[in-house]
Amino acid sequence: MRLSKQARRVAKELFARCRVDDRLDEDRVRAVIRRLATTRPRGHVGIARYFQRLVALDLARRSALVESAVPLPPDLRGTLESALARRHGPGLRFTFTENPGLLGGLRVRVGSDVYDGSIAGRLAALAARF
């Protein structure tokens, strides 16, 4: 479905109002969606869809995915979280997953930045050099 310019503009405005101190306020987001569903203004589906996309992009920017070959002990997780928060600012959402395909080490993705310290990544880089 093609979105109208009007819907985009409204969604962007709503999104801007959901931000408090440069961070997305979840309660406000929920309130906006509830209000959209009840009042049903003109083009509400398009607005909601674009709003959802903006929220999804923001969440992706503020989420940190930590992949490791083996489960990480809680203290290591703590240090990792604080180190990443120092670098990328507070308010990151952490997800820890296990990926045996990494063979060893860590692969961290924060927004569109990737820190690849896994054995698999190093092997791939080595293979590319030859």
Place this chain on the structure above:
Amino acid sequence: MSNLLQEIEAQIAGLTTGLQRQNVGTVREIGDGVARIEGLTDAMMNEMLDFGNGVMGLALNLEETELGAIILGDYTGIKEGQEVRTTGKLLQVPVGKELLGRVVNTLGEPLDGKGPIPASTYYPVEKIAPGIIKRRSVNQPVQTGIMAIDAMIPIGRGQRELIIGDRSTGKTTLGIDTIINNARLNRAAEEAGDTGYRPLYSIYVAIGQKQSNIANVIRVLEENGALPYTIVVVAAASDSATSQYLAPFAGCAMGEWFMDHGMDALIIYDDLSKHATAYRQVSLVLKRPSGREAYPGDVFYLHSRLLERSARLNEKYGNGSLTALPIIETQMGDVSAYIPTNVISITDGQIYLETDLFYQGIRPAISVGLSVSRVGSAAQIKAMKQVAGRIKGDLAQFRELAAFAQFGSDLDAKTQALIARGKRIVEIFKQPQYQPVPVELQVAILWAVQNNFLDDVPVEQVKEFQNRLTEFLTTRKAELLARLAREKEIKPDLAEALKAALTEFKQLTA
């Protein structure tokens, strides 16, 4: 063996120490050689993007939530959701003398099967043109070997002269003739050990042309021994629009290397109409807003930034030059269309080729009235100025009077003489393709016209007379031509010698 193991060990050690931050994104949409990518928050304008498996892209649209990139090469292997990385590099092509004699694609990769190109230097494809501090005005000629051009529409080194005309009026031929003539001059200077001569290297950029035409051009260059001084950059009709869009910029980067190193280069963009069309296609699939004739708003800037990169640098900056001969194809002779007017206004003059003249047998079919060179006369050699100064005016008068003469009314002697002179000049300027004439010979022939040696030759025999005169001068008066080439000026004693030679020739043929 242990050495090899140590090397691998060192490589691994190097890999373990540095943990690099990479900026990645994911492909959201792919098609028509254009990808839309989410993420990549650090990407810069015109940055190269790594799609993996050796496929590269170029970031062209930086938008609020996503990024539009064009893909260089094969895009069929790219899938939605695939990871893309920034590289921190701009698109660059190999440059240097190693490329001479080679046929390459937009990325500088060889297409001629003569093996890899051992280039060690790379230049970015997009570069800001030299500023006013670095420049100087043109003062050295580009000898095209085409009499009509060298006499009436002279081109200087560092000039941008547009070649414009309908399809099949000989636009490419003018460019090829110029390449051949300069290759001849380069070789002659090399053989004579003349270190004072500044060789002119050529770059021919084929944009959106048929492969058969390109193959033909390469064959002609090879047969005439011009390929060793030429780089051919090919983005054929079957190549992607993105590579057609980038080809002139890649060729220009190769030319700039010569300019930056104090050498002279000539670049022919064949042709910029197809380039504009390719750019329109790229812009439309990138969903950029379209303007007149669906071209994007920056189509003028596209050509102006390309042609501004041709320049004559002053001595402090190496004294190099890059001369550009862009070609534009018009439809039904309409020079007031969008792209032609844009390029006319950017260049330092144009050579207009007319279909009517072409079919009347006047080849090259240069329309004298509409063709101009705004700066080139400063670069013309003095001897040529002496003989050709009045020719453009004479021809203009002839065209005006020829219209009257068609009524067959009685004309006074002066008018008849003007018409007779005009007819002979038109004949003299006819020239077969791929046969450039050396400038000293051009001067000698034009001197003969100006000094009434052709007035008693019937118009239909002028060409034959010219051929015989050429043969006579090159075989029997070679030292006179050499003197003319050396002195570059007709002083009274040289004029006497020319007069004596021509009188002798007339007596021989009488």
